[in-house]
Amino acid sequence: MRALKQGEKMRKLILMLQFFTRIPLNFEVKMKEGDFARGLVWFPVTGLFIGIWDAGFFLIFLWLLKGFQGSEAGIWLASVMGVAAHCLITGAMQLDGFADSCDGLYSARTRERMLEIMKDSRTGTFGAVGIVFDLLLRIGLLAALAVHTGPAAAGLTALTAPVAAKSVNGLILSISGDARAGGGMGSLFIGKVSRGQGAFCLAAGMILVLGLFGIAGMAGFKFVGFAGARAYEVAVLACIGLACFVPAILANLLFKNSVERKLGGMTGDTLGAASEIAEIVFTFAFLVLGGMPL
Secondary structure: EEEEHHHHOOHHHHHHHHHOEEEEEEEOOOOOOOOOHHHHHHHHHHHHHHHHHHHHHHHHHHHOOOOHOOOOHHHHHHHHHHHHHHHHHHHOOHEEEEEEEHHHOOOOOOOOOHHHHHHHHHHHHHHHHHHHHHHHHHHHHHHHHHHHHOHHHHHHHHHHHHHHHHHHHHHHHHHHHOOOOOHHHHOOOOOOHHHHHHHHHHHHHHHHHHHHHHHHHOOOOOOOOOOOOHHHHHHHHHHHHHOOHHHHHHHHHHHHHHHHHOOOOOOOOHHHHHHHHHHHHHHHHHOOOOOOOO
């Protein structure tokens, strides 16, 4: 393993990619206190790496399975492979947090017992049900986008949804308290990031998504209700990308408030769950808005 020079500007990006993905980056990063918190600025870029992987796998399998020619079986199989690729690149870390959160929050126990349940590495009934629903929603939404809004729209959403989720996650952790008071992976970020940093993370993610939607529009991607690359259509498509952030943020705020009422703060598991929720809601929002006539 090669040592990464202490002064390299990309050190925090490498750290975020090593933490949130399974990209084989063979570097030994020398960590300083607060590096994780300062790495928040790279959340949207980390999401972009994940999105490129997700969209790439989905579109490749869509092409191999004749999904572009309208084969619904090919679309569904490509959607399954796209979601499988997402789990592979992320190590299903956020999905694991979602499952642990389902087990703990739906146990109807005391706060202390909920935290113990969430720390348990074993997956319970609610966690298993949560995983099934999460994966089914992801597959169903991706396939529905490809069928009803167009394969290009599905690929664009697979690319941008992880960016949006990571950006919203940065905002949420910046306004959250620590339920474990210094213990757990969530404590690497919670309480160490200012609201200004969280707002910057969200703004950076929104600008990145705006740019990606704009580039897609200028490239003449064909969506239902989107006829070509006329200037106003490109602008509307970019605005749709931004509009999809609104329900994702609202869903995360509602989830955060619900968790804090039960636990007194957020944990690494609930932050992972919030990321899953943001990504799914963002995708659903584009399914609704992307098919609207312009």
